[in-house]
Amino acid sequence: MTDVDQWADDFAAFQARFADLFGRIEPRVQAGKYMRGLMSPSNGASTWQIAEVVGDRIPDAMQRLLYRADWDADAARDHLQEFIIETFADANAVGVVDETGFLKKGTASVGVQRQYSGTAGRIENCQIGVFLSYATSHGHVFLDRRLYLPQSWCADHEARERAKIPQEITFQTKPQLAQTMLEDAWTRGVPMAWVTGDEVYGDAAALRDSIADHKRLYVLAVRSNTVVWLERPDLVEPQQKRYGRPATALVLAADARPLLSVATVVSSWPDHVWQRLSLADGEKGPRTYDWGCQRIVEPRDSMPGPDGWLVARRSIGDPTEIAYYLSNAPDNTPLQTMGSVASARYTVEQCIEEGKGDAGLDAYQIRHWPSWHRHITLSMMAHAWLASVRDTEAKKGGASRSLPI
Numbered sequence: 001m002t003d004v005d006q007w008a009d010d011f012a013a014f015q016a017r018f019a020d021l022f023g024r025i026e027p028r029v030q031a032g033k034y035m036r037g038l039m040s041p042s043n044g045a046s047t048w049q050i051a052e053v054v055g056d057r058i059p060d061a062m063q064r065l066l067y068r069a070d071w072d073a074d075a076a077r078d079h080l081q082e083f084i085i086e087t088f089a090d091a092n093a094v095g096v097v098d099e100t101g102f103l104k105k106g107t108a109s110v111g112v113q114r115q116y117s118g119t120a121g122r123i124e125n126c127q128i129g130v131f132l133s134y135a136t137s138h139g140h141v142f143l144d145r146r147l148y149l150p151q152s153w154c155a156d157h158e159a160r161e162r163a164k165i166p167q168e169i170t171f172q173t174k175p176q177l178a179q180t181m182l183e184d185a186w187t188r189g190v191p192m193a194w195v196t197g198d199e200v201y202g203d204a205a206a207l208r209d210s211i212a213d214h215k216r217l218y219v220l221a222v223r224s225n226t227v228v229w230l231e232r233p234d235l236v237e238p239q240q241k242r243y244g245r246p247a248t249a250l251v252l253a254a255d256a257r258p259l260l261s262v263a264t265v266v267s268s269w270p271d272h273v274w275q276r277l278s279l280a281d282g283e284k285g286p287r288t289y290d291w292g293c294q295r296i297v298e299p300r301d302s303m304p305g306p307d308g309w310l311v312a313r314r315s316i317g318d319p320t321e322i323a324y325y326l327s328n329a330p331d332n333t334p335l336q337t338m339g340s341v342a343s344a345r346y347t348v349e350q351c352i353e354e355g356k357g358d359a360g361l362d363a364y365q366i367r368h369w370p371s372w373h374r375h376i377t378l379s380m381m382a383h384a385w386l387a388s389v390r391d392t393e394a395k396k397g398g399a400s401r402s403l404p405i
Contacts, residue, residue: 007389010388021072021079024070027069037053037054038379067370071374082188087391092193092194094344095134095194096132096195096344097130098130100119103125109367111128127147130181135347142384144181173204182214192216195211196219219327219338221323221342222325224263224324226261228296228310266324274292289339291311291335292314295307295309298326308328309327311326311327358383358386
């Protein structure tokens with residue numbers, strides 16, 4: 001059997017995993033054809049182009065699949081996670097949260113408005129999708145997705161009705177969307193030891209606390225003005241007032257050490273704190289930086305919170321270019337481990353790039369909420385199947401992958 005024949009059989013078996021989601025054979029067949037169209041070299045940007053690639057004379061069946069057929073995109077996502085657990089599961093896996101922009105014209109597409117797009121690097125008219133990816137020794141894949149719905153959309157009843165946004169959907173920040181996806185994945189048994197992401201997510205203390213409450217570890221980027229204590233400050237009994245109920249909560253001692261910004265802390269580090277490490281391969285070879293760390297105490301509502309780590313990554317070419325991270329890893333965790341987790345963030349960027357280039361993630365012209373989730377889920381499915389083929393072929397060639405954590 002040739003590789004092409006084997007891949008065809010593998011794809012048919014992959015499709016069969018989702019067959020129970022479709023009540024009729026037509027949408028079941030179209031879902032497979034849609035994924036094949038997304039994976040084609042000319043994955044297009046409309047159902048017309050996708051239909052043409054797979055040999056459909058008109059796009060009506062593709063449009064029914066996205067707009068009217070009876071199937072649940074969230075159930076397909078759940079099936080996909082079952083496949084990922086079977087194929088990619090790794091006890092040391094890293095969950096990576098990030099968002100990407102989908103540039104759009106006009107105002108009718110669900111969730112679209114002028115907002116910052118990291119993809120474009122500026123404010124653009126776009127939709128924002130928040131994604132959870134899964135980085136393991138077997139490869140990297142998407143686990144989940146949420147469309148970010150700006151507050152202006154949440155409050156516009158007419159726009160919500162036109163875009164078929166369910167009534168139960170309310171405004172959630174990007175970190176809240178990430179937290180929901182992580183908690184859902186853990187509930188479904190996705191093995192994961194670590195979580196990482198950029199400042200959008202690291203600056204959210206509630207997300208950090210949720211990760212810790214679920215017995216997972218994080219290495220999350222934070223802004224340079226984030227404050228920490230170098231030692232746990234003293235707390236004292238409050239001074240009682242002459243009238244009213246007595247105060248019972250402890251307060252900071254008058255001579256307690258002050259909070260310091262992470263940038264201030266790192267600027268005081270002596271040279272021996274820094275270690276030069278190559279922890280992730282980029283397009284031009286190993287990514288080498290100087291890394292350092294120090295034990296700190298995170299604040300919560302201006303009071304001492306959990307013990308943790310401040311981790312910093314410094315550019316070799318420009319020592320003023322420093323990234324800062326907070327981690328709840330145990331106090332005996334090696335710097336290389338935390339640096340490796342932080343460096344795993346590049347895998348979600350690869351997922352998004354591969355999803356757009358190889359699986360048509362952004363190849364759509366869709367206005368409705370359910371249809372957006374259907375298209376994105378089918379693209380994630382196609383990407384996961386391609387990732388499984390890459391892993392199988394790598395094993396045949398004797399190649400090995402590893403996350404050094």
